[in-house]
Amino acid sequence: MKKFKFYLFIFAVFISCSSSDDSFDETESRNLISFELTQSFGDYFGDPRLFLYNIDKEEQIEFLTDYDYYDWHKNVIYYTKGLDVWKKSSRGDNRQIASIDAPRVWDIMISPDEKLLAFSTNDAILVLELSSGSLTNITSSLPEARYRKPIWSANGSSLLMQQQLHKVREGDEYPTVTGNYFVYNIRNEDFIEVEMFDEFAFPGSAGWFPDGTAIVYEQYNGIFKYVLANDELIRMTPEDIYAIRPKISPDGNKMSYKMRNNVEGVYDDGLNILAIMNTVTLENEIETDFSGGPLNWSQDSEKLILPYNGISIFNVNTGTLENVIGPIESYYISDPTWLQ
Incomplete structure (x- = not known):
């Protein structure tokens, strides 16, 4: 290139x-x-x-x-x-x-x-x-578009980035703001275009698995894993769950995300559940009665820090929530x- x-x-x-x-x-x-x-x-x-x-x-x-x-x-x-x-x-x-x-x-x-x-x-x-x-x-x-939110892989060999562009769906009068993800290899100077679940959906939050072999992203109210080596796309959350903001733990074994049940006839106002998923079994190990805002994992993969009632720390081993800074x-x- x-x-x-x-x-x-x-x-x-x-x-x-x-x-x-x-x-x-x-x-x-x-x-x-x-x-x-x-x-x-x-x-x-x-x-x-x-x-x-x-x-x-x-x-x-x-x-x-x-x-x-x-x-x-x-x-x-x-x-x-x-x-x-x-x-x-x-x-x-x-x-x-x-x-x-x-x-x-x-x-x-x-x-x-x-x-x-x-x-x-x-x-x-x-x-x-x-x-x-x-x-x-x-x-x-790359095709003409807006490119945003570069994220380095843990070893620094690749960059994940978001593409934002307009597409016109057949029969639509106006274009839809949509996009994609690309992964750039620093040494080879080439790109992998990430397969998306729906080409007309806007790409949301994304991140890397710690070993750099896959990315995780949100789109169309679900969370997906994309394996770079074999172009495999895996839906991680069930279709009856509204899920956003995935974050993979530093050890790669857990994923936190915000969710609400989206079963037909059931609607909860707000994404009021913080879920912790096992990334191998794709089963939730924890579902809390709170969610908070964007969060970050501790390096030992045992705690989450999040803006909830100010700032709180959630221990994923004990299930306890500790408030460290109150609302201001x-x-x-x-x-x-x-x-x-």
């Missing part, structure tokens, strides 16, 4: 990006979480701030206030301010590492080895090599994340 390099788009990338001297060690950081706090008045969301919270010490500090998009790697955060890329450790060390001459930057994600930064801009996915400053438009050979009036709490 032919690639287009944009060396002129990058400047001032001379500072080393190694985080070995930045982050807390495992003992110091295993009880740290981050979360975002946004002013919320009616339909207004603005002025986001990022906080760190020490669960053991019950200490909360304001960590970052001037940013657009961010991505944590262990205890180091990579974030953008306009078209500038910054790096800050949980200790507070903060420095600019790059500037990008592009229309704009969305959805940044750092590679596992912290050498490449993937992001979307207008209609493309671009990858910035931090050491050299080279920028590659990896979607230049007139503020919206989101994106609770474990630091590792």
Whole structure:
């Protein structure tokens, strides 16, 4: 595949990006979480701030206030301010590492080895090599569309991305906003187009299995697994279940998702159940009476952190729910994340 390099788009990338001297060690950081706090008045969301919270010490500090998009790697955060890329450790060390001459930057994600930064801009996915400053438009050979939400595989060899485009169904007066997923192999510089359940449905949340052999995605009110090697598509949730927001645990053995029963004649207002599925048997091991917002797994695959009554931690082994931060009036709490 032919690639287009944009060396002129990058400047001032001379500072080393190694985080070995930045982050807390495992003992110091295993009880740290981050979360975002946004002013919320009616339909207004603005002025986001990022906080760190020490669960053991019950200490909360304001960590970052001037940013657009961010991505944590262990205890180091990579974030953008306009078209500038910054790096800050949980200790507070903060420095600019790059500037990008592009229309704009969305959805940044750092590679596992912290050498490449993937992001979307207008209609493309671009990858910035931090050491050299080279920028590659990896979607230049794909059909014209919008490409969003790059997600690295755990070994950093591949990028999963969402395609958004308009299609006209026969008999429709207006096009349907739909899309697909593509997986890009960094070494081979080629793509796998993911088979979708319904070409006219909009692709929802997606992610990787930890071994990089398959992805999981939501579409058409269900959750699906796509195996890359043999182009196999597996429906993981039953057709009578409305399911969204799949998250695979770091050990690959569990999947969390939000659900409600969708049996004919039965309707529950809201996705009010958090389910934990065994990824081998495809049977739910846990179904709670709450759901909360988007959540994250702990590295040991034993706990979930989620925005529920503020921020809560759910232990999947004991089935217990612990509230660690209560609701904050007139503020919206989101994106609770474990630091590792």
